[in-house]
Amino acid sequence: MENKNPERIVECGDAIEWLKAHDKFEGASVVASMPDISEFTNTTLAQWKEWFTTTAALIMSRCPDDGVAVFYQSDIKYEGVWVDKAYLVQKAAESVGMEQLWHKVVCRVPAGIATFGKPSYSHILCFSKNVRLHDMSRSTPDVIGDLGDKTWVRGMGLENCLMITKFIATHTNSTRVVHPFCGEGSILAAANKNGLNALGIERSPKRVEKARTLQISDDKKWIL
Structure with missing residues (x-):
C-alpha cells in the first residue's frame, strides 16, 4: 500500500555513536x-x-538481511595518491558478508574534461546479504551523466537521490531509509517523495534544520 504521508525524523548527534547504540534497522535500507x-x-x-x-x-552491519546498503562516494587525490573509495567500501562489504548488487558511475563533469582536485566522477554502490536482482529487464544505466539539481556543491544531486530511493522502494521490502551523515537531507526528501519513511543523523545543527524541511517540487527542484 502506498504511503501517502511518509514521516521524516532527523536526529542531531554523532552518527557513529548513534549507530553503535542501535541494532539492525528492521524494515529499513541504509x-x-x-x-x-x-x-x-x-x-x-x-x-x-x-x-x-x-x-x-x-x-552495513545495521542493515537487515532483506535490505540494501547504498554508498555514494567520490574518490580523492591526496598528496599525489589516488584514493579509491569504491575499493574501501567493497572491502567493508566483504568483512560483513554482503554482496555487491550494482556499481554505477556518476559524471561530475562532462566526459573529456580534465579535473584536478577530485576525479571527474563519483561512485554509487549497492550491497545486500539476501536481495538479488534476477530480472535484467529492470536494469538502469550504469553511467549517469546528469546529477540533477544540488543543494550544495558536494551534494549527491536530485536525480541520484531519486534513483537510489526509488530502487529501494521497488526492489526491497523496506519501508524506511536510514541515512547517517545525512547532511542537508537530500536523501531523506527523496525517500519521502518515493513514499518511504526517512531517518537521518547529522551532527551540524544548521544542517539538521535544513534536513527537516527540505522538499522536492513536482518539476524536480529542491525547495529549500
Whole structure:
C-alpha cells in the first residue's frame, strides 16, 4: 500500500555513536555518503582509510538481511595518491558478508574534461546479504551523466537521490531509509517523495534544520 504521508525524523548527534547504540534497522535500507580526509585534522591517510572501512562496515552491519546498503562516494587525490573509495567500501562489504548488487558511475563533469582536485566522477554502490536482482529487464544505466539539481556543491544531486530511493522502494521490502551523515537531507526528501519513511543523523545543527524541511517540487527542484 502506498504511503501517502511518509514521516521524516532527523536526529542531531554523532552518527557513529548513534549507530553503535542501535541494532539492525528492521524494515529499513541504509544510504551513506561518508566524509573524506579533508574533514579530519591531524589524521594520516592510513588512519583515515582504517576509519573509513570500519565505519562503512558498521553502517552495513545495521542493515537487515532483506535490505540494501547504498554508498555514494567520490574518490580523492591526496598528496599525489589516488584514493579509491569504491575499493574501501567493497572491502567493508566483504568483512560483513554482503554482496555487491550494482556499481554505477556518476559524471561530475562532462566526459573529456580534465579535473584536478577530485576525479571527474563519483561512485554509487549497492550491497545486500539476501536481495538479488534476477530480472535484467529492470536494469538502469550504469553511467549517469546528469546529477540533477544540488543543494550544495558536494551534494549527491536530485536525480541520484531519486534513483537510489526509488530502487529501494521497488526492489526491497523496506519501508524506511536510514541515512547517517545525512547532511542537508537530500536523501531523506527523496525517500519521502518515493513514499518511504526517512531517518537521518547529522551532527551540524544548521544542517539538521535544513534536513527537516527540505522538499522536492513536482518539476524536480529542491525547495529549500
